[in-house]
Amino acid sequence: EDQVTQSPEALRLQEGESSSLNCSYTVSGLRGLFWYRQDPGKGPEFLFTLYSAGEEKEKERLKATLTKKESFLHITAPKPEDSATYLCAVQANFNKFYFGSGTKLNVKP
Amino acid sequence: DVKVTQSSRYLVKRTGEKVFLECVQDMDHENMFWYRQDPGLGLRLIYFSYDVKMKEKGDIPEGYSVSREKKERFSLILESASTNQTSMYLCASSFPRTEQETQYFGPGTRLLVL
Numbered sequence: 527e528d529q530v531t532q533s534p535e536a537l538r539l540q541e542g543e544s545s546s547l548n549c550s551y552t553v554s555g556l557r558g559l560f561w562y563r564q565d566p567g568k569g570p571e572f573l574f575t576l577y578s579a580g581e582e583k584e585k586e587r588l589k590a591t592l593t594k595k596e597s598f599l600h601i602t603a604p605k606p607e608d609s610a611t612y613l614c615a616v617q618a619n620f621n622k623f624y625f626g627s628g629t630k631l632n633v634k635p
Numbered sequence: 636d637v638k639v640t641q642s643s644r645y646l647v648k649r650t651g652e653k654v655f656l657e658c659v660q661d662m663d664h665e666n667m668f669w670y671r672q673d674p675g676l677g678l679r680l681i682y683f684s685y686d687v688k689m690k691e692k693g694d695i696p697e698g699y700s701v702s703r704e705k706k707e708r709f710s711l712i713l714e715s716a717s718t719n720q721t722s723m724y725l726c727a728s729s730f731p732r733t734e735q736e737t738q739y740f741g742p743g744t745r746l747l748v749l
Contacts, residue, residue, distance in 0.1 A: 560737055569639075569725050569740035613678075617736060623668075625678040 528553040530616050532626035539633050542603045547629045549614030550596040557617040559597050561590050564611045564628070573599075573612075604633045638662065639741035641726055647747045654713040656744050658726030666729045667709035668738060669693075669701060671722040678725065684709055716748045 530551045539545055551559070558577050562570035574583045576592040583590050587608065589600040599612055614626040642657035660667065668683040670693075680693030682701040690701050698720060702710045709728075713720055723745050727738040 558736060562740070567743070567745070569743045572737055572739055575737050615678075615738075623680070623738065627675070627677040 528616075528618050528622075528624055530614055530624045530626040532612075532614050532629050534629060535627070536630045537632070539601075539604055539631070541605055541633055541635050544600070544602045544604070546601070547599040547612055547631070548596060549599070549626055551614075551616045551624070552595075553616050553618040553624060555619050557619065559592055560615040560617070561597070561599055562613040562615065564613055566611075570613055601631070604631075606633050606635050609633045639726060639728055639739050641724075641741040641744050643744050644742060645745050645747075647749065648713075648716050649749050650717060652713075652716050652748075654716050654746065654748075656711040656713075656724055656726075656746070658709045658711070658728075658741055659707055660709075660726075660728040660739070660741075661707065662728060662730070662739070663706070664728035664730045664739075665706070666736075666738075667703065668727040668729075669699075669709065669711045670725045670727065671695070672725055672743075673722050681711065716746075718748050720746065721748045722746060 533548045561573040564570045574590040579594045581592050587602050591598050609632050611628040611630045613628045616624045639660045669681045670678045672678050679695050684690045684703040700712045723743050725743050726741040729738045
């Protein structure tokens with residue numbers, strides 16, 4: 527069965543304390559893996575798309591990596607404004623997307 | 636810049652009312668999607684459309700219908716709203732058949748059915 531699992535469900539960090547969020551997936555025929563940031567009461571905001579194992583992408587304090595079974599979102603020296611829910615989604619085939627339940631990140635000053 | 640807009644941020648409706656949620660994208664995307672998001676359940680696909688007048692059922696289409704008369708506009712219709720349709724509704728669009736099949740989301744509509 528195709529599915530996406532994110533861990534942990536919630537993460538509390540001190541400002542400057544680096545960490546990683548995990549997205550593991552079991553899908554047939556991966557076409558792409560997507561990371562989004564979602565603030566309370568708002569729609570998901572696109573961060574990264576990864577297509578093949580070994581690929582990495584960076585944006586400010588965020589770095590996404592992809593293996594054949596999972597993706598990591600590394601957060602380096604986070605700031606309070608990085609607090610949000612981070613969603614992972616996988617595209618299995620034409621217009622078939624699976625979303626994880628998200629990791630709620632809270633960065634304390 | 637990518638732009639997906641939704642007609643309302645908040646809606647309050649009564650049970651049995653017909654509800655229209657509209658979504659407009661200005662990126663000339665062919666694919667458009669409607670999801671609902673509930674705590675603990677994540678995003679669930681209601682319907683999607685890959686072309687004007689074309690639609691496909693998602694995972695939870697019961698109680699909903701959609702309309703796509705123009706490429707840029709995708710409407711979600713609740714024929715007779717029920718309290719279990721209280722949720723956050725998210726519209727998204729994407730451009731298919733390229734490597735960039737990323738879905739871009741609108742701001743969401745929070746619907747309360749009383």
